[in-house]
Amino acid sequence: MPKAKVDKMSLAGVGNAAAGAAVVEVVKTVFTTQDNKPATIKDIQELKTLITVRYLPVNNAGKDCMGRSPFYDVETGNVVYL
Template structure:
């Protein structure tokens, strides 16, 4: 800390700086008052501009109303967008419908072969049972001719 006195730029009193070595004002109130005083010219100009803007803004502007033509135009535009999406979206990228899910469920069989498991010691092939959610071994892989 310095023991040297400084002169406040706003109130012109001598003070010892508290927070740092080079301090221009003795207090926060002097600092704020100085900047308000310094910017008085700018403040007056800005308030005059605000007053002019308010005067110009008071003139009534016609508010857009909802019209049947506007509603019809937006409905036609939305319809055209949906048609374009249906035309340009490939079939495999379209979302699944309830009918698609039902067709898929109908085409599924109860037993599905598990190809990455070897047959058991009796030669039976592993299958997954969709109804019981369990692994089952069915059929004989080895057939003996007599």
């Protein structure tokens, strides 16, 4: 019975794998639209700041029939339920 050939790791193989992984990452970055990219911590912090600055809670009004709380929208001057 012949012995099985054992593949050994080579520098060329490691380089090819690294180059392939780099190409895949570059292609993903180039062809992914801005809308489909995941949110970063900075994006979430900006959204939190927008909500806390633009919408102020209305304390003297109750929740609506769907359980949403009222907020005053500083930009439009309207009460919205979020």
